[in-house]
Amino acid sequence: MSIRRKLNILFVLACGFLIAGCDAFSPPDAKFVVREETNKLTSDVATAVEKELEGSFGTPHQLVAWLKLPVDFGGIPGATEESQLEGPLNKFPVKFDAEADGDFISQFQTENGSFDFGVSGTRLDWMTGEYSGKSMQVIGYDSETQLLTTKEKVEVPPAAGDTFILSAGGNLKSGRALYMEHCLHCHGVSGEGNGPTAQYLNPRPRDYRLGQFKFKSTKPAEKITQDDLGRVIKYGIPGTYMPSFLLLDDEELHSIVEYVRWLSIRGELEYRVDQELILASGLTNEIISERKADGDDAAEIQEEVDEAVANMPTMFHDLGDQLAESWVLAEDEGSLIVPAIPRVEDSFESRARGRKFFLEKCTNCHGHKGRGNGTMTEDFQKNEETGELYAEPGLFDIWGNPIKPRNLTKGLYRGGRRPVDLYRRFYGGIGPSKMPNFATTDPQTLWDTVNYVYHIPFEKPGEYTEVDREYFESKKAAGGETTTTGEVDESSEEKQTAIDSADSPNQK
Amino acid sequence: MRWFWLTFFTVCPIVAVAFCVIAPGMDWWFPSEAGSPLGERIDSLFHLILYIVTGTFIGTQIAMVYVLWKSSKKDDTRAWFSHGSHNLEVIWTIVPAGILLFIALYQMDVWAEFRVVSQFPKEARKAPVAEVMARQFEWRIRYPEPGRILQIQPQPTDLYAVNEILVPAAKPVMIYLKTQDVQHSFFLPELRVKQDAVPGQIIPVWFEATKPGEYTLVCAELCGWGHYKMGARVVALAEEQFEAAMEELAEQQSDDGFADAGDSDDE
Numbered sequence: 001m002s003i004r005r006k007l008n009i010l011f012v013l014a015c016g017f018l019i020a021g022c023d024a025f026s027p028p029d030a031k032f033v034v035r036e037e038t039n040k041l042t043s044d045v046a047t048a049v050e051k052e053l054e055g056s057f058g059t060p061h062q063l064v065a066w067l068k069l070p071v072d073f074g075g076i077p078g079a080t081e082e083s084q085l086e087g088p089l090n091k092f093p094v095k096f097d098a099e100a101d102g103d104f105i106s107q108f109q110t111e112n113g114s115f116d117f118g119v120s121g122t123r124l125d126w127m128t129g130e131y132s133g134k135s136m137q138v139i140g141y142d143s144e145t146q147l148l149t150t151k152e153k154v155e156v157p158p159a160a161g162d163t164f165i166l167s168a169g170g171n172l173k174s175g176r177a178l179y180m181e182h183c184l185h186c187h188g189v190s191g192e193g194n195g196p197t198a199q200y201l202n203p204r205p206r207d208y209r210l211g212q213f214k215f216k217s218t219k220p221a222e223k224i225t226q227d228d229l230g231r232v233i234k235y236g237i238p239g240t241y242m243p244s245f246l247l248l249d250d251e252e253l254h255s256i257v258e259y260v261r262w263l264s265i266r267g268e269l270e271y272r273v274d275q276e277l278i279l280a281s282g283l284t285n286e287i288i289s290e291r292k293a294d295g296d297d298a299a300e301i302q303e304e305v306d307e308a309v310a311n312m313p314t315m316f317h318d319l320g321d322q323l324a325e326s327w328v329l330a331e332d333e334g335s336l337i338v339p340a341i342p343r344v345e346d347s348f349e350s351r352a353r354g355r356k357f358f359l360e361k362c363t364n365c366h367g368h369k370g371r372g373n374g375t376m377t378e379d380f381q382k383n384e385e386t387g388e389l390y391a392e393p394g395l396f397d398i399w400g401n402p403i404k405p406r407n408l409t410k411g412l413y414r415g416g417r418r419p420v421d422l423y424r425r426f427y428g429g430i431g432p433s434k435m436p437n438f439a440t441t442d443p444q445t446l447w448d449t450v451n452y453v454y455h456i457p458f459e460k461p462g463e464y465t466e467v468d469r470e471y472f473e474s475k476k477a478a479g480g481e482t483t484t485t486g487e488v489d490e491s492s493e494e495k496q497t498a499i500d501s502a503d504s505p506n507q508k
Numbered sequence: 509m510r511w512f513w514l515t516f517f518t519v520c521p522i523v524a525v526a527f528c529v530i531a532p533g534m535d536w537w538f539p540s541e542a543g544s545p546l547g548e549r550i551d552s553l554f555h556l557i558l559y560i561v562t563g564t565f566i567g568t569q570i571a572m573v574y575v576l577w578k579s580s581k582k583d584d585t586r587a588w589f590s591h592g593s594h595n596l597e598v599i600w601t602i603v604p605a606g607i608l609l610f611i612a613l614y615q616m617d618v619w620a621e622f623r624v625v626s627q628f629p630k631e632a633r634k635a636p637v638a639e640v641m642a643r644q645f646e647w648r649i650r651y652p653e654p655g656r657i658l659q660i661q662p663q664p665t666d667l668y669a670v671n672e673i674l675v676p677a678a679k680p681v682m683i684y685l686k687t688q689d690v691q692h693s694f695f696l697p698e699l700r701v702k703q704d705a706v707p708g709q710i711i712p713v714w715f716e717a718t719k720p721g722e723y724t725l726v727c728a729e730l731c732g733w734g735h736y737k738m739g740a741r742v743v744a745l746a747e748e749q750f751e752a753a754m755e756e757l758a759e760q761q762s763d764d765g766f767a768d769a770g771d772s773d774d775e
Contacts, residue, residue, distance in 0.1 A: 420765030
């Protein structure tokens with residue numbers, strides 16, 4: 001064999017290995033993760049849940065727009081116009097809805113005025129008329145004659161007034177593309193907060209699947225708004241690994257926000273369905289096998305399972321409606337926390353009042369000096385889900401991750417550093433991290449506390465000694481004069497001592 | 509075959525030189541025009557080196573082609589071996605050393621102006637515009653309140669931003685560069701500025717954007733898995749616009765949310 005031939009063989013082999021190697025290292029297929037709770041369900045029910053989820057949301061490769069959800073899926077609605085053209089043709093005049101016209105221009109018109117629908121065209125779905133339910137590929141548009149060109153030629157042109165949607169779900173799809181590029185490696189394919197880089201991070205990336213977010217501008221019970229999510233993505237969260245994505249333009253930002261909201265709704269829906277099936281119906285493998293062991297009729301149990309499976313679409317429908325409503329409500333003006341009075345002017349008096357409120361309400365977690373080292377961080381806390389104490393001392397968020405109360409001497413505010421951000425943090429609390437809300441506290445006190453908290457990093461030693469002395473003296477006096485105030489019930493004395501002993505380690 | 513190789517080795521350097529000559533005009537591989545006066549001077553240093561290298565290249569190629577053609581004639585002249593020639597070695601040590609020494613001395617004032625704080629333009633040194641804190645994986649900016657001087661220690665009135673540095677245009681400005689975690693590098697390609705951010709150090713960096721506009725800021729030191737996320741921008745604004753922008757930032761920062769029920773953020 002000649003050298004040249006040997007080299008040729010070697011070359012072919014190398015190419016073969018290269019191609020095979022590339023395939024072997026290609027990333028695993030993107031899949032939405034199934035919740036642990038779903039896996040606990042008995043197999044028939046779990047399959048039904050997964051099937052229904054896929055029907056309503058699709059897969060990462062094949063998104064489904066469940067139109068009842070208040071998410072901007074994207075798509076440009078339009079209708080056909082009266083046409084003189086005949087015979088097999090692929091051109092017909094159209095008119096886009098007034099609001100969508102601008103979207104159409106901005107999405108498809110190129111800089112030189114022509115229209116670009118991509119290499120393989122853009123999908124058009126017919127909503128009514130002859131072609132209702134069918135789709136075509138749009139490959140051109142003439143802005144003068146308003147003629148849309150499709151790849152397919154049809155014998156019968158669509159009748160005037162037939163409606164269609166161009167590029168349906170375009171927004172969600174571009175959101176997906178951006179999410180895959182920028183967010184997935186921490187937040188995971190289904191927003192479970194467990195992407196490949198998540199393990200290196202503290203605090204852990206957010207798991208969207210409970211529909212809960214920390215830094216929102218809405219009242220405690222409400223969902224987060226689009227603006228809040230946009231702010232977090234745009235400016236990041238200082239003090240965490242969430243970086244700023246300031247360079248994304250508004251359209252891209254909007255797509256990501258909508259995709260995150262969609263993932264969040266998907267996740268919460270699965271969670272709520274699981275909760276109902278487990279807590280109300282008890283359809284887990286564990287409970288069923290226990291029941292069988294106890295001698296329950298197997299046929300009866302199977303009947304329950306069948307009923308749950310048959311009932312699944314209705315359940316998704318109802319819970320979907322509920323969730324949709326709550327996300328719509330979040331955008332309502334009434335859900336926003338708006339301070340009832342403007343910020344109280346920053347002065348020592350105001351800060352001293354804030355300091356007193358701080359001593360009363362905040363020191364258990366944030367510590368006497370605001371260093372985030374209150375007694376709660378040393379105590380064993382109760383897990384509200386299981387009702388047992390956590391294995392480790394300290395605070396935990398609703399995702400079960402250990403958390404620390406903010407060290408306020410650093411001047412680092414994760415939820416934003418504008419006065420209104422701090423006010424909203426106090427007023428609305430941080431539900432997921434169990435920071436209580438102070439919605440019922442009067443706004444002036446909240447503003448005083450904002451002024452005080454702003455000033456903690458710049459506090460001089462002993463600045464508030466007098467204020468503290470006054471506070472504890474009045475506290476003691478109040479403790480001694482419980483009978484004269486007349487508004488304290490019998491348990492007050494006991495409560496008082498409890499508070500005192502909880503505070504004492506901080507007073508050293 | 510002999511003629512093929514002779515022509516080949518003659519044409520190659522000619523083509524190379526021709527490409528070099530037309531490349532800048534075609535905007536092929538030269539960096540785009542420098543956006544700052546110092547950047548222009550840095551570019552002129554690059555050009556100087558380019559001229560020296562081009563001159564050397566042309567000279568050596570001419571010599572090589574000459575030798576090639578001359579020795580391709582079939583005559584009985586014996587080859588002369590230069591190996592071990594003391595004179596030649598002295599020459600080719602001294603000439604490049606001289607060139608290098610010249611470059612080293614010639615670039616010194618540009619280097620000093622770029623890196624030595626006492627050589628920075630006075631007006632930049634007097635009033636640093638911002639502290640830029642690099643962290644994994646973003647740039648956090650701290651400005652002094654309009655009308656105040658930036659302090660090393662954070663002040664209650666400071667303004668904060670992320671991934672966007674506002675600076676006045678056509679005026680030398682200085683920033684303090686810091687890093688919160690690992691090494692990063694503050695790289696403004698259009699302004700020809702690149703400075704590492706080193707943990708524990710506050711490094712003054714100055715630059716001047718000749719024209720108002722947006723300039724790319726990237727991290728040029730592999731700083732971790734999210735290194736690619738550290739894209740940001742420097743926005744140079746005309747003096748009045750810069751002041752207005754800072755006032756606006758101050759206003760946004762003191763938003764108490766009372767007046768605007770709709771929370772009309774810069775969303």
